Amino acid sequence: MSTVAILYPGHSAEDEFTLLEGLIPDARFPVIHTWEGSTDHDVDALLRLGARDLLEPPAKEAAQAGADSVMWACTSGSFVYxxxxxxxxxxxxxxxxxxxxxxxxxxxxxxxxxLGLSRVSVAATYPEDVAAHFVEFLRRGGITVTALSTYDVPSGEDAGLLGPDWVLETARAADLTGAEALLIPDTALHTMAVLPQLEEALGLPVLTANQVTAWQGLRLAGHPAAARGLGTLLEAH
Structure with missing residues (x-):
């Protein structure tokens, strides 16, 4: 059994990790909350969410829980750095x-x-100024963003209220010209249940925040990170 501790700010879509425990063999994803306030999609607020003094105490708690790996499960609270x-x-x-x-x-x-890719389209819940940091982050990683769509969702809590129809409509509306995959950041967004529909609708790999978080944590823990029904990423191990 591999234990991937999930450091998660606020309350929105952390239930996705409970869902994953029933879908990925021999994997546990205990959630440790790092922050109990609002998770506003604002650069200064996000820098605060990812601050060292907020991450170290829950990381120590993860150690006490016997975590094999630990993931800071916040896209915007990491790429703003x-x-x-x-x-x-x-x-x-x-x-x-x-x-x-x-x-x-x-x-x-x-x-x-x-996945051997380098060109991606991004559909982000964030305001444009926040999403621009993700584009730059990916550029530094050698990844070209071919198109960016932003939706000005004010906070993680608001993103957590968006349903599967919103996710599917957003994915279908994305400009995929020249892209090899679609990225949907924001761990506050529920996406796991619609991953197969997303990839079927687009004909491309779709990477979402909680999906990649679980995948990376499992890999770090020495788990094969393979499962059916969770997208190309976990089927291409």
Whole structure:
């Protein structure tokens, strides 16, 4: 059994990790909350969410829970730190937990490269100024964003209320010209249940925040990170 501790801010779509425990063999995803306030999609607020003093205590809690790996499960709360800062952030978590650690943003970059891709379209819940940080983050990772669509969802809590129809409509509306995959960031967004429909509708791999977070955490824990019905990423191990 592989235990991937999920460091998660606020309350929105953390139930996706409970769902994954029933879909991925020999995997546990205990959620440890890092923040109990609002998770606003604002650069200054997101920098605060990913601050060292907020991440180290739950990372130590993950160590006490016997985590095999630890994931900072917040796309925007990691990519706002930039490519170098994001790696430093993962280092804080690893040092505090004593386990391999990463974040959702780093998981996106690794997942794209794992699939042998380099050109992606992004459909983001965030305001444009926040989403621009993700585009730059991916660029630093050698990934070209061919198109970006943004939706000005004010916070993670608001994103957590969006249903599968919204996710499917957003994916279908994305500009996929020249793209090899669609990325849908935001761990506050429920996407796991519609991954097969997303890929069937688009004819491309679709990477979503909680999907890549679980995948990266499992890989760090030494798990094969393979499962059916969770998209190309977990079927292409």
């Amino acid at each position: 930039g490519w170098d800062g994001c790696h430093e952030q993962a280092g804080w978590v690893a040092d505090a937990s004593g386990a391999p650690a990463s974040s959702t943003s780093l998981a996106f970059a690794h997942a794209v490269k794992h």
